[in-house]
Amino acid sequence: MTVQEPSPEVQRPQQLETDVVVLGAGAVGENAAGRVAQGGLEAVLVEPNLIGGECSYWACMPSKALLRPGTALQAARAVAGSREAVTGTLDAAAVLQRRDSFTSHWNDSAQEDWVRGEGIGLVRGRGRLAGPREVRVEYDDGGTVTITARHAVVLATGSVPTPPPLKGLEGIDYWGTREATSAREVPARLIVLGGGVAGTELSQAWARLGSKVTLLARHDVLDMYPEPARELVKAGLAEDGVEVRTYTQPDFVRTGADGCVEMGLDDGSVLAADQLLVSTGRTPALANLGLEDLGLDAALDSGRLTSDDSGLVSGTDWLYVVGDAAGRVLLTHQGKYEARAAGAAIAARSRGELSASSAPEDWSREASTANHAAVPQVVFTDPELAMVGRTLEQARADGINASETSLELSVAGSALHSDNYRGWAQMVVDEDRRVLVGVIFAGPDVSELLHSATIAVTGEVPLDRLWHAVPAYPTISEIWLRLLEKYGL
Numbered sequence: 001m002t003v004q005e006p007s008p009e010v011q012r013p014q015q016l017e018t019d020v021v022v023l024g025a026g027a028v029g030e031n032a033a034g035r036v037a038q039g040g041l042e043a044v045l046v047e048p049n050l051i052g053g054e055c056s057y058w059a060c061m062p063s064k065a066l067l068r069p070g071t072a073l074q075a076a077r078a079v080a081g082s083r084e085a086v087t088g089t090l091d092a093a094a095v096l097q098r099r100d101s102f103t104s105h106w107n108d109s110a111q112e113d114w115v116r117g118e119g120i121g122l123v124r125g126r127g128r129l130a131g132p133r134e135v136r137v138e139y140d141d142g143g144t145v146t147i148t149a150r151h152a153v154v155l156a157t158g159s160v161p162t163p164p165p166l167k168g169l170e171g172i173d174y175w176g177t178r179e180a181t182s183a184r185e186v187p188a189r190l191i192v193l194g195g196g197v198a199g200t201e202l203s204q205a206w207a208r209l210g211s212k213v214t215l216l217a218r219h220d221v222l223d224m225y226p227e228p229a230r231e232l233v234k235a236g237l238a239e240d241g242v243e244v245r246t247y248t249q250p251d252f253v254r255t256g257a258d259g260c261v262e263m264g265l266d267d268g269s270v271l272a273a274d275q276l277l278v279s280t281g282r283t284p285a286l287a288n289l290g291l292e293d294l295g296l297d298a299a300l301d302s303g304r305l306t307s308d309d310s311g312l313v314s315g316t317d318w319l320y321v322v323g324d325a326a327g328r329v330l331l332t333h334q335g336k337y338e339a340r341a342a343g344a345a346i347a348a349r350s351r352g353e354l355s356a357s358s359a360p361e362d363w364s365r366e367a368s369t370a371n372h373a374a375v376p377q378v379v380f381t382d383p384e385l386a387m388v389g390r391t392l393e394q395a396r397a398d399g400i401n402a403s404e405t406s407l408e409l410s411v412a413g414s415a416l417h418s419d420n421y422r423g424w425a426q427m428v429v430d431e432d433r434r435v436l437v438g439v440i441f442a443g444p445d446v447s448e449l450l451h452s453a454t455i456a457v458t459g460e461v462p463l464d465r466l467w468h469a470v471p472a473y474p475t476i477s478e479i480w481l482r483l484l485e486k487y488g489l
């Protein structure tokens with residue numbers, strides 16, 4: 001894959017002074033800088049690669065662009081009348097072309113225009129903390145610039161893949177999620193190692209594009225979701241010909257005689273494939289940032305920097321960490337939410353409206369309070385999983401007197417949506433407060449239902465009031481009424 005050369009640096013002095021320096025111009029860093037600028041402060045973004053980061057070029061956007069055509073085709077096949085009009089299969093070349101348009105062909109000029117338009121400074125290089133409120137940036141050609149921040153430095157450096165300790169892996173030219181989302185050819189056979197969100201989504205995407213996929217999960221696939229939800233996704237994968245092997249661990253990987261990938265499994269069998277995708281999680285990108293030199297490794301706990309809900313790193317009054325780099329919730333929308341809170345807190349602290357020693361108030365604009373118990377996430381497989389808040393187990397582990405109500409998703413709206421619609425829904429209730437603390441939907445096109453649940457959980461809407469939120473007929477949202485009726489309302 002060719003990544004377009006970054007355009008020439010916008011600024012290249014040796015010394016700079018500004019209000020706030022943001023390291024990393026992924027979606028999260030961009031939002032942090034944007035909020036700081038909206039708060040009336042000067043901001044400089046530092047980025048050695050493409051502005052827009054992982055999500056725009058190698059994660060959310062391309063992976064969803066790879067999945068969407070298969071879902072659209074399956075939706076047409078699922079309805080008598082439109083099914084008859086479907087006479088062909090996915091056009092893999094057209095899908096890849098459409099994917100390329102969603103990554104802007106890995107060209108970040110539009111994002112650079114946005115940065116300039118917001119009045120944010122941009123330095124194209126790799127940054128490292130050189131002292132309190134001081135960052136040294138190294139350009140590709142070895143030149144450097146030192147930037148002093150009057151108020152704050154924000155770490156928005158994202159995350160890096162966590163490789164599994166697998167014998168032989170270093171000798172293999174394998175795919176990570178970057179390669180799997182930007183590939184130009186469909187491998188005939190693909191092994192996917194890691195049954196998390198990335199592995200599951202990309203297994204289905206490539207299977208629908210024509211690969212014979214084997215998905216290896218060391219536990220169950222998507223094991224953070226309740227079993228009925230997982231089973232629906234596994235049935236969807238099986239329909240696409242994905243062979244799912246659960247509770248499996250590889251012993252070794254090697255290059256076979258014909259150049260293929262051979263993987264030995266713990267049951268003694270050996271799998272062969274043309275490509276291997278490793279998607280075994282991600283770790284905050286905090287290496288080589290100079291944290292140790294400043295004694296800030298003391299704030300590290302299991303690879304994460306401890307911070308308050310504004311992102312302010314423990315033991316400092318100037319360093320913030322947001323997004324994947326913070327490692328709290330590795331999702332674009334929550335990272336951007338953290339960035340909005342950090343930006344607001346930096347601006348408020350610069351005006352003396354919020355002290356550095358006191359954490360921001362819960363649910364204030366300076367706090368990412370929802371991260372604790374109201375995080376929405378969608379798994380964009382077909383069928384989809386959409387969840388917000390806690391599972392029953394998490395709620396009970398958090399000391400909540402929780403009950404669950406669950407149902408097959410079978411209402412007039414779902415029957416109309418597609419023939420043989422199969423779905424499942426669950427709500428988790430805090431019995432002492434009679435509010436929802438978690439909601440899960442599984443089924444085709446349930447992702448657009450999720451925000452209703454996010455509002456109910458975040459707003460702590462009492463069940464007796466939720467009863468008056470009447471779902472329109474005939475929509476899939478009618479599942480809300482069925483759940484509340486089953487609960488006893």
Ligand SMILES: Cc1cc2nc3c(=O)[nH]c(=O)nc-3n(C[C@H](O)[C@H](O)[C@H](O)COP(=O)(O)OP(=O)(O)OC[C@H]3O[C@@H](n4cnc5c(N)ncnc54)[C@H](O)[C@@H]3O)c2cc1C
Binds near residue numbers: 023024028054
């Ligand atoms: C395959 C895949 C699919 C995903 N799909 C979704 C999805 O559908 N929805 C969702 O919400 N999330 C999804 N995610 C997660 C999402 O991609 C991340 O949560 C998001 O990209 C994090 O954004 P960020 O800005 O924190 O980090 P990044 O996007 O990684 O940006 C960090 C930036 O910091 C730069 N940087 C690193 N070190 C330095 C340094 N020293 N100096 C200056 N700059 C530096 C990097 O070059 C990079 O551009 C997906 C992830 C993967 C892997």
Ligand SMILES: NC(=O)c1ccc[n+]([C@@H]2O[C@H](COP(=O)([O-])OP(=O)(O)OC[C@H]3O[C@@H](n4cnc5c(N)ncnc54)[C@H](O)[C@@H]3O)[C@@H](O)[C@H]2O)c1
Binds near residue numbers: 331
């Ligand atoms: N739709 C979305 O929102 C979306 C899509 C893709 C990724 N993401 C985010 O990106 C991040 C990275 O995704 P991911 O799927 O790589 O991470 P993940 O943490 O969701 O899943 C990693 C999987 O790899 C397995 N694993 C870990 N070490 C292993 C080993 N040594 N051998 C075998 N299996 C091993 C884990 O058990 C887990 O199932 C996640 O935090 C995820 O939330 C989000």
